[in-house]
Amino acid sequence: MTSRIDNKRCIKMYEQMLTIRHFEEKAIELFEHNLIRGNIHPCIGQEAVSVGVCTPLRRDDYMVNTHRGHGNCIAKGADLKLMMAELFGKSTGYCKGKGGSMHIADFQGGNLGANGIVGGGLPIAVGAGISIQNRETDQVAVCFFGDGATNQGTFHESLNLAALWKLPVIFVCENNLYGLSTPVRESISVVKISDRAMAYGIPGVSLDGNDIIAVYTAMKEAGERARAGEGPTLLDCITYRFYGHFTGDPGKGITYRSKEEMNQWLERCPIKRFRERLIKEKRITEKTEKTMEADVKASIEAAVKFAKESPLPLPEEALQDLFH
């Protein structure tokens, strides 16, 4: 399957997955050292969804993100320095320190921001789809949300409206099997989240979200469909968050997930799987991979240095940016 994707693109995808993984690990470490406030919702384990979905996107395509959104920001082309500075609450950050981890927005890169409200972003993505349709461009809007969001009213309203008006929106469910501690089997009335697409008369696909090629392929098809004016698609990418809900989750979610289950999913690590594939297909070697990993780590260290050295906002800046 990978043979259909050119070498350069495959390597870039792998590098982005590594970047997300190391960025998140660094962010957790910094949080533990009290350098980052609030909380972090790490997306470690879900890298294949972020990168698989964003790779076929153009820079001018829109993305609406979730609280567990660092990976999606990176995959959509965010600058690590500006991201890290935002996590540090510095005035050089993407949102001048006003948004933090859950609200990174990069309008130049099509990133319309992340949401602290589960399901809050779906109608916004629909609006971006309307905007594309009215401006008659061939952009698309991607909407990320978790399995929990599919039980919100906004899910129904948004999919219905997008289907009704054939909007160029791709609804991507990062189905990591839990809404905080509540498993999907206790919260969702259908077997597969993609079954819900039927209610709106749109295509819905459930797929292995830890297989980046599967995600990429499905997304490419959904994107082409959207660009051709054929309307929205629902992608249910089944994956797993290795670190639990957030940095405050005891034992990475051990209070509601068995050790056995967690270990099984570690075996299905999307990065490990992609790496084995790339090595088998001789697209990377252990040596080139080592160099890549070192480069990734260096870029993250540079981001941390930039964030540390950046100025904190002045108290009077608290009153700015409310209105234009």
Next chain:
Amino acid sequence: MPEITFVESLRMTLKEEMERDPSLMLIGEDIGRYGGIFGVTKGLLEEFGPHRVRSTPISESAIIGSALGAAMTGIRTVAELMYIDFTPVAMDQIVNQTAKMSYMSGGKAKVPMVIRTQEGGGRGNAAQHSQCLEALFLHIPGLKIVMPSNPYDARGLLKTAIRDDNPVMFIEHKLLYATKGSIPDGEYLIPFGQADIKRKGKDVTIVAISYMVTVALKAAARLAEEGIEAEVIDLRTLVPLDFDAILQSVRNTNRVVIVHEGCRTGGIGAEIAAQIQEEAFDYLDAPVARVGALNVPIPYSEPLENAVIPDEDDIVRAAKKVLYRG
């Protein structure tokens, strides 16, 4: 120009602004062929087509959220929520999304968006179609709030609202829709934060909004018969608030009555009264009075509704109270 109704004024303004800005979009329930439940958008679908006049399913959250998404990506949008009573259905999209988008993104997001809605009782529409909820939105930083009291202001303020690059709650009153007023030929805009002194007076200041401006003016006429000269201020916008106009008047009259149709408890009068005592305490010759609805949902039956919603008598009584007369 002959006199036109409040509804006609709104319709003319929307049409003109849609002609002026070829991307301006309207979105809301029944705003297409049906022309809106109050007829405000009549004829606009036929003129501007279904992409610019988007009649939606009954999905208030999606209406507001999609208006926001469109506004953030270059489509100036006027969303219509049929009744202000339906805003709580879309409260997350208004409060957590729309109002916060600019601030939360460090000013990166620009949200040129108007939420048109209407409020108020007096027609027996009962508890879920009669509320006045402007105070809810006053409490949320990031929303501008406009409350026109007549057809002339509706036009000038709606133009300003549409051209503003921030989210604006444009709150109309159902009892004003059929009222008539004369409108000059040619374009005019009314800037936000500029109150209108509807009647000059030296004895007591009456601060009012929306339909209550009409009621306050009637009350002021009655007070005049008794030799009391009330100054009536129409705030026109709550955010931004023309507090200077209030302050100036209070310094002259030394007595204030604040009138609104929403509940007195936690109403806009509470905020304005607090600001007056902070800024003009030494000028006051009596405690600031508030006239607002009683603290219950709006009941259906006429005598009950009349008992709950403030009227001329309540305003006259409050004015006399702060003057220590009667």
